[in-house]
Amino acid sequence: MRFISYLLLALSAAFAGTEKGQEGKSHGRVCISLVEPGSPTKELPFRTTSKAGPGEMLNVYLDASSKCIALVVALSKDGKLANGWRPQFSEVPDDYEEIQLPRAPVAWQWTTQAAPLDIYVLFMQPGSTDAEDAKRVISAMQPPKLEESLLAMQTNKLRELIGRIASENQKLNQTLFRDPEVGGVFRGHEFPWRLFSQSVNFSNDQPGVLILTSEGSGKAVPVAQ
Numbered sequence: 361m362r363f364i365s366y367l368l369l370a371l372s373a374a375f376a377g378t379e380k381g382q383e384g385k386s387h388g389r390v391c392i393s394l395v396e397p398g399s400p401t402k403e404l405p406f407r408t409t410s411k412a413g414p415g416e417m418l419n420v421y422l423d424a425s426s427k428c429i430a431l432v433v434a435l436s437k438d439g440k441l442a443n444g445w446r447p448q449f450s451e452v453p454d455d456y457e458e459i460q461l462p463r464a465p466v467a468w469q470w471t472t473q474a475a476p477l478d479i480y481v482l483f484m485q486p487g488s489t490d491a492e493d494a495k496r497v498i499s500a501m502q503p504p505k506l507e508e509s510l511l512a513m514q515t516n517k518l519r520e521l522i523g524r525i526a527s528e529n530q531k532l533n534q535t536l537f538r539d540p541e542v543g544g545v546f547r548g549h550e551f552p553w554r555l556f557s558q559s560v561n562f563s564n565d566q567p568g569v570l571i572l573t574s575e576g577s578g579k580a581v582p583v584a585q
Contacts, residue, residue: 391553
């Protein structure tokens with residue numbers, strides 16, 4: 361897809377995120393996990409080759425060194441909302457206070473085998489033009505009974521916003537997720553997401569973006585909202 365290709369080309373011009381923030385910059389950390397329901401539930405880091413099955417869910421864990429805004433969106437390879445999942449927009453506290461998205465009662469869940477998708481996590485400064493634009497678009501996408509034509513229009517607006525941010529190479533830090541080392545699944549207790557997290561720098565004039573490109577196969581359908 362042209363939009364994805366453009367972003368990947370932009371990556372070659374941007375420097376990769378690091379585990380330590382550079383001087384004068386903040387940094388955010390992210391881990392995306394795959395949750396298998398059951399008693400107890402099973403949770404493990406989501407990988408580019410993960411192939412989720414019906415009933416399995418995605419969780420997004422993140423924190424930041426300073427207060428910021430986070431945007432999380434999952435897109436199918438043809439630029440639509442993956443599985444009908446509504447994008448998430450949230451304030452992130454400072455001093456590495458954890459938040460988890462999507463917030464209940466919303467869940468990012470598959471109803472059939474997973475299809476390939478791209479997950480974007482953006483860190484932006486509160487009050488920035490990009491953050492305010494994203495908030496307006498995402499708020500308009502939340503009504504569960506929103507007409508499909510309107511949802512598609514708002515999705516295109518969000519894609520254009522992300523593309524515009526990515527095009528400003530000198531004002532952006534972005535990198536692709538690396539597959540984490542996974543030693544096993546975690547059952548029925550707190551998931552140690554920080555062990556598998558990746559970070560990206562951001563500042564007042566430099567949003568930070570992390571992109572996970574999944575190779576999961578199969579066909580997914582929208583989840584009832």
